[in-house]
Amino acid sequence: MKAPKGKTAFCFPGQLQEKPILEDHHPLREDPHCKELLVRASSQTKFDLLNFSFGGDEKEEDFSLKLQISTYILSMVYFYRLRAAGWNPDIFAEHSMGIYAALAASEAISFEEGLHITEAVGRLLQREGAIHRGGMASIIGLPLEEVQKVCQDLNSFQLSIANYNGSRHYVLSGEEKGVEKAISLALSRKAVSATRLAFNTGLHSPLLYTLREEIMGILQDIKIQPPKVPILNHWTIKPLRREEIKDFLSQEIGRPVYWIRCVETLLQKGVSQFIEVGHEATLTKLMRWIDREVEAFSAGAPHPIPLPSGERGE
């Protein structure tokens, strides 16, 4: 007798941390979905994904913005590739800025609207980072109480936990000096690793809550449609309703991402397949830590996208 098939979640990752390598022979360069989306993207942004460039006018401080736009476009490319391979998701989960691709993939907004929001919010964060220098650090190997204590011990730097990624994996956010001190403190307290992430703002910390009205302004002319696939809200851990999406987008950069709770909720809902809709395998690796037995893979892994179980003759 066949085991009943569980549900499938598509998981949209947050900002890439390194420039995506799309060398000359990379399969995405010949992918029809990629080609189409790059043509559509080129009509509204100067950013060129294949060359990771704004076309010659390069500034060092653009790095995060370029990563954010790359993350968005690549997630959309992989989403269409997964659909073409026969995958039909039951639910979407999103981590941090993965929300923009999740919204576009669910048709709550168009690809172009998602690209516009990604770039406009990215420029807002860049401006904020130039005025109030912030940062983020990934702390791996310490339990929650230890990470909380690091924040408390450096409380003059307004540090907070921005991402709850696993029982030994947290991201801290806050003023840049505080983030640097937190890295040293975490290492002295036996963290397996403590490193800066590619951000110059304290994303997902209350420091950015002040930007919510400007983000509302970016969203003003966008008409949100009901998502065709439910999207799990990464801080209330409930499906996002159409009428709350703008509020969510305007506030989420100032609130934490409870990724562990997202995954636990999906497991309780009967999700047995987690597919990362992105270029790397960050969420897939986090999945491995939260539940080793569950099936998880990234659409961006070097091997071809596997077929859904119904297509494998199981």
Place this chain on the structure above:
Amino acid sequence: MVEPNDQLIEKIKQLIIQRLKLADITPEMIETDAPLFGEGLGLDSIDALELVLGLEKEFGVIIPDAEVGKKVFQSVRTMAQYVLEQQGAV
């Protein structure tokens, strides 16, 4: 420096494959002296946490901090050497 035998090298490679769920990799494909992070297998800090736990569960060996971790996780050989050193020290 204690030199690990082939059996221990093989066990370390199996541990890496199992802990990191590297479905497409066989022990023969992992070079004993190749870097594990960056180039080579291309592991990252999330993988390091898995390997710390794996060494503890499989061999009862503790990686006390990031500095030791950096030295131990250079290659399969350095992992095996650390296991031997720690077990010999007990």
